Amino acid sequence: MNWLTRLIPSIGKSSSKSKKSKIPDGVWTSCPSCESALYKPELQKTLYVCPKCDHHLRIGARTRFNIFFDNGNFTEIASNVETNDPLGFKDVKAYPARIKEAKKNTGESEALLVGFGKLDGRLVTAAAFEFKFMGGSMGSVVGEKFVQGIQQAIETNTPFICFSTSGGARMQESMVSLMQMAKTSAAIQKLKSNKLPYISVMVDPIFGGVSASLAMLGDINIAEPKAFVGFAGRRVIEQTVRVELPEDFQKSEFLLEHGAIDMIVHRSEIRSKIIGILDKISK
Numbered sequence: 001m002n003w004l005t006r007l008i009p010s011i012g013k014s015s016s017k018s019k020k021s022k023i024p025d026g027v028w029t030s031c032p033s034c035e036s037a038l039y040k041p042e043l044q045k046t047l048y049v050c051p052k053c054d055h056h057l058r059i060g061a062r063t064r065f066n067i068f069f070d071n072g073n074f075t076e077i078a079s080n081v082e083t084n085d086p087l088g089f090k091d092v093k094a095y096p097a098r099i100k101e102a103k104k105n106t107g108e109s110e111a112l113l114v115g116f117g118k119l120d121g122r123l124v125t126a127a128a129f130e131f132k133f134m135g136g137s138m139g140s141v142v143g144e145k146f147v148q149g150i151q152q153a154i155e156t157n158t159p160f161i162c163f164s165t166s167g168g169a170r171m172q173e174s175m176v177s178l179m180q181m182a183k184t185s186a187a188i189q190k191l192k193s194n195k196l197p198y199i200s201v202m203v204d205p206i207f208g209g210v211s212a213s214l215a216m217l218g219d220i221n222i223a224e225p226k227a228f229v230g231f232a233g234r235r236v237i238e239q240t241v242r243v244e245l246p247e248d249f250q251k252s253e254f255l256l257e258h259g260a261i262d263m264i265v266h267r268s269e270i271r272s273k274i275i276g277i278l279d280k281i282s283k
Contacts (some may be wrong), residue, residue, distance in 0.1 A: 033050060065113065068163075089173070113129075127163070197218050201253065212231050225253070
């Protein structure tokens with residue numbers, strides 16, 4: 001025993017009371033915007049929107065569908081489509097290794113989830129990007145899943161809704177990934193030829209080939225508040241054109257002001273807003 005522990009006997013001793021009050025891992029998180037401590041069960045009730053600053057936290061594709069579909073019930077479409085390695089691509093890791101890691105981390109087979117279910121009693125087909133799966137990048141399987149979702153909508157005569165969040169085309173598939181821009185755009189045109197509505201919802205962040213194709217081709221284009229939407233990143237543009245861009249450049253509010261999107265809708269109102277739009281279209 002040293003002089004400090006003789007003066008303050010409690011030093012170095014663990015209290016049974018403090019052990020009981022220890023907060024379990026994973027119960028708390030912090031807001032990326034205001035850095036407030038957020039209690040996850042309460043955050044779930046606000047649909048993962050910070051109650052302090054209204055920042056919309058990023059959510060996964062299945063969480064999005066659980067919020068969107070009636071009672072979170074849906075049938076997954078094209079779940080059996082598997083990613084291959086057409087180019088034998090390797091950087092620090094081989095492409096198949098990256099796919100395997102992404103599957104393990106997300107529990108998803110690819111960066112796009114497609115579902116068929118009911119929205120306020122009405123049958124709809126929907127797609128949602130999983131950003132945690134290689135940045136929501138669009139490769140051949142993402143394009144194929146999207147097209148199969150469109151085909152499902154045409155066969156069942158249902159509207160198609162897509163929630164996009166992506167870093168763009170997947171570099172590991174090179175031109176194969178870029179081809180998906182044309183493939184998905186052609187599928188959307190086929191949907192419109194069948195007089196079925198396509199509603200696009202843009203979620204932070206959405207860039208590259210996805211923003212330049214399927215994300216901006218909706219009959220109605222919606223974005224969540226303060227979502228970043230663009231083709232190239234801000235720094236790339238500034239370095240290229242050597243012009244300082246506005247502070248809110250590429251935010252959904254900037255896009256709405258300049259006519260690039262139709263509306264900004266809070267996450268808590270997206271479901272009811274889409275229901276209202278579909279009610280008006282069906283009349």
